[in-house]
Amino acid sequence: MPEVSLKLFFSYSHKDETLRDELAKHLAILEWQGVISSWCDRRILPGEEWDYQINDNLNTADIILLLISSDFLFSKYCWDVEVKKAIQRHHTGEACVIPVILRSVDWNGAPFGKLQALPKNAEPVVSRHWHNQDEAFTDVAKGIRATAEKLKKERPREQEQANLLGQQTAIRILKEKIERRQQKPQSTQTTTAKLTQETDDLSSEKSVDYTRLRDLLKAGNWKEADQETLVVMLKATGKEQQGWLDAESINNFPCTDLRTIDQLWVKYSNGHFGFSVQKQIWESVGNDYQKFGDRIGWRKGIKDWLSYSDLTFTTNSPQGHLPAFGNYPFEGLKKTFTGGIRLQSFASFLAWRLVSCNI
Incomplete structure (x- = not known):
């Protein structure tokens, strides 16, 4: 299976568009070799929200x-x-930010001031240091190639770490479950109720009742639990009448509720299902939605996304197969989770919210 290209984003002023175009030409060889796939705002189509x-x-x-x-x-x-978000993602290790000095300017103390810049020694592309701009852009292209090759080498290690973390999570949950079973039961109903409460934290910032979701998961009714997950998520975001989640509701999803839903799924599937499990897989495939679909069993073949009825509602399914949000993203994300959200964006927003909620 061919490697997925690294996604490269141009952040620039339109006053520098001519220089950006020249740099893009020097990066064309990396595009043809499948090392990178670049994007800039000139690729936004008429009618799309820029x-x-x-x-x-x-x-x-x-x-x-x-x-x-x-x-x-x-x-x-x-x-x-753009700078604010780029630096934030750089610090969390989600992306690599590279300043490219096009024209001379005082950028001392800028948020990107401590990052290694290109061209060499941060000499501006437009300066007497270079014989011509081609020489400067060649230096920039070589630096970007080196960074891309380094990131590609790190991907397999990150995937191994994500898989190991998933296994460790499952082992920890199983161990806790065994320890709870080994505890001697107390004689009074009060103590039993207390132990049940300690075992399942059903906390909610929005007064959502997660009892039914807990009971369905506990009984292994995965399909009904999946549909109930959508119901409680809509309640937690106040989107019951609207019937779908938009980017804002995902980005502001109550952390307590997100943690409750995830912990119930992870616990009762022994680490096989859950948002946090899906997040680890999403990150391990480099935030590529097609590879993500392959890994969790939502895709069959190159272009065939399964319908909701074709999903496997058992623990014999691939890890991270559920939750699928009751309406399955390739029927449901177009209807249930729209507001323009594609699976790639939805998964990215949800992964970001899990990180910001420390889940």
């Missing part, structure tokens, strides 16, 4: 190029939105 498209691609990029110039620093959108 802010959504920029954020979607910025949130899923592996490499983010900041094309530095006085116009870039002067751009409020570049500074307040």
